Amino acid sequence: MQQHLLNESRLMQKIRVKHLMPPGHVRTPAYLRGKVGVIERSLGAFPNPEDLAYGVTARALPLHRVRFRMADVWGANAENPNDTLDAEIYEHWLEPADAT
């Protein structure tokens, strides 16, 4: 599975949010999909909201806080390229930044 590609410690690893557009309830904001950031901290495992939303048994999945540079999210339109944005993203949405 994809998450085995993340390194052991996760911390500060450069990752990309998978560019997926699945139907249904997901918590990964669309504006961050396909964007590159670093794992700021790992938060432990939390029940997957993609299952919880439908009342099915939810597996606890690793959740990370990912930090993005505004320039990496908004490109040349960034208000200030070095400001940052942190969001909580479940590990199954992350891949190493160099994954093809």
Next chain:
Amino acid sequence: MPHDHHDHDTLNPPGHPYRADDDAPLSYWQVMEIAVRELLVEKGITTASEIAAQIDTMDARTPSNGAQVVARAWCDPEFHAALMDDASEATHAMGFDIGALKLIAVENTDEVHNMIVCTLCSCYPRNLLGLPPDWYKSRAYRSRTVREPRSVLAEFGVILPDTTKIRVHDSTADMRYIVIPNRPEGTENMSQNDLSGLVTRDSMIGTGLAIPSLSLDA
């Protein structure tokens, strides 16, 4: 004519806006809520007074809870360290329970200014700040804060130099955030209790700063 105001349809005589009577039929979800609530009461799982008490509890929470946390963090280095390490645990010990969620405290410095938003809905540390203000739930605040935080801050009267990095936190999952604003200058001799009076709701969302101590003398 002085009494012939144009908005006379929307204002009652003392000038307060009327709230239109909600004579429309109940929506699907309103019917669902009533049905589920009545079933829970009928089956003895909860009672009407328990529900009313819970609403009362929720309405009673105010930003003064969060202000106590911030003022203590300013005054008590040990608590400050515990708060930054595990804010859920540190605030729980003060009697503020965030339940199944987790709290993260993010601290402003001269180099970094933090700002909280929930682009997906309206996640907010209600146990510390009470109910979120309407603007926090608006599409404008939610969509603009992640894209142009400095412009949003300017509209709140907060202008930061380019050398201060802005760190926006989008509450997308199980974390809730509280900003620990910078302690205003010249407050070294103030008591923890007085300091909590400087900590506004907006300063804990990151759309404002703590009140400078001088303005209290005025």
